[in-house]
Amino acid sequence: MDGRTGQNFLSNSEGYHDFLRRNKPVVCALSASYISTFAGYPLDSIKSRLQTTKTHVSIPRLAAMVYREEGVVGFYRGLWIPLMTISFVRAASFTIYSRTKESFARNDILYKNTIIDVALTGGISGAMSGALISFTSAPFELVKVRRQLEYSIAASKGVTIQKPPGTLDAVRDIFRVNGMKGLYTGFPLHFVRDTAGTALYFLEYDGMRHILGRNRAGEQGETPAWLPIHASLVPFVCGSLSGVTSWAIIYPLDVVKTKVQQRALAGERYRGPIETLYRMVRGPDPANPKPLLAGIVRLYRGLGVSAVRSITTHGLLWTFFDMTANYIDNLPLSSSPPPSLSSAI
Template sequence: MDGPSKPASCSPWFDRTYYLGVLRENKSVACALSASSISTLAGYPLDSLKSRLQTNKTGISVVRLASLVYREEGFKGFYRGLWIPLITISAVRTASFTIYTGTKDFCRDNGLLLRPSVINAALAGGISGALAGALISFGSAPFELVKVRRQLEYTIAQSRGVTFQKPPNTMEAVRDIIRHNGTLGLYLGFRLHFLRDTLGTALYFCEYDAMRHLLGRKRSGAQGATPTWFPLPVSLVPFVCGSFAGVTSWALIYPLDVVKTKVQQRALAGNPPRGVFETLRRLVRGPDAKDPKPIFEGLARIYRGLGVSAVRSITTHGLLWTFYDMTSQYIDKLN
């Protein structure tokens, strides 16, 4: 395996050159891990509100819901179930970026999709993203299910007719899922999770790489001057591209995420399962097939919480790519 060789003549603890070599060999890991931790902390309260809005039946506003959460659960209610996502999202994004960069490196080393065009840049990003999303979904599905369980535990408890003085912690939530659904219960809704992550990650990296190409990034990875038709300061390019890719890709797969969350909520509450298309039909046209709601009203329900998700995407993905590039440049300048 290529990489920096450890000198035998001196202690590696004092060999700066050796550790700088290790850091550069694993630059994508270091960049993704640090950037993801910061962006997850910044966006988690909005993600929590998004999950609550998706399953709320009253059409409550974001501001009203936020005040209700604060009154009933306090400030910590916005960060309920944070620790598993903070660890796992950082780990998942790190693995995702590693697979994404590794796949792009493979394409480059084998002369694939090297033409300096936006189509080639988009295809390279999309293929790399699809592979990353598909592989990572197997590890991320149980953790996201636990996150949904924690965020919606009051709603789930109400569905079960259960009341509690103190909500269960994360480990108690895991044990509760296994007790009611078995070990494989941690993969409730996996097919939807797999489809969402594969499509979503492919769209995300496809759009990001295409936009970075349009805004002056070379295929070598170096950022050139931005075009005259969009004279954006170079320092803002990662934030703008990350925010754009995050918002648009999320908007496209948002209905799938709503269905996934609803299917998982019903399963966690012990309610009889419904098929994917039946769940989607009931969300769009209402529970009564003989008296369907207007389709636009149903679509508005499907996209409930999209506004707060858009703000979350702008925050998390803008910060993610900003700190990713900052960390990458910092590592490159070390000597």
């Protein structure tokens, strides 16, 4: 390699490294999201089916039914939607979240090194992220639900599916029936769920990372004596716990959202969120309501598989996010380094 070739190679490498530093939240979120989405999608598919079945079915039995009727592809039906779109939405979400935190730091807002300031900063940044991103993610998630529930929607219409339609066919069908607004079916519920859920998620994650030794500069210190785990496991533990607990809190809202969307996609009479919630808890006959406890249990149907999905998805997400972030932070500095960016992501 002559001097000019070596110089060009070095210049290209420095440019590549600078690009990674400038776009750190996006690069970390995209790479981590692809892996975590693929790993957790079969569980998400089963969760959607459990939420909309009218009779109680165990997870193993439902999984066996899906495999028998649709094969392995049934577990991954509609996968490319979250893989190619929600991953980018998640990248935008992490960017908004990290930039909001950077703004708080620059203006010295809630920037004391206390659990309250750290958690509130994460929660407010998460709420901002969830609210803005919901406008983009709502149509994608509706189409995903449509693909996952194709067989149950067809059954409610009295139609037998010979060959399931593709994703573009599903989009065209929604648009043909209800126009552009059809892609935002159930949007108010989606907006509230994403805003509240993302706020809780980041509030818990940042709070737990602080408790387990991360400082405001983003550097991981020693873990406390009551949880002496290796530093590499901290992102998985915090991601899993924040994903499970925040999801459990907003889970009933997600169940109602999915049910409202399923009825709308099947062309059935519209029922509002309150009516849907009441009927799911107390049954369709007001004169003969079901026991309250049984109704609440039904409202949490699928939570078990959803919890496993959250542990898998969010644990892997933050593990690979931190691995990618550490890789970028340890890249050699260029001869003209770009403006410093906050690493407290």
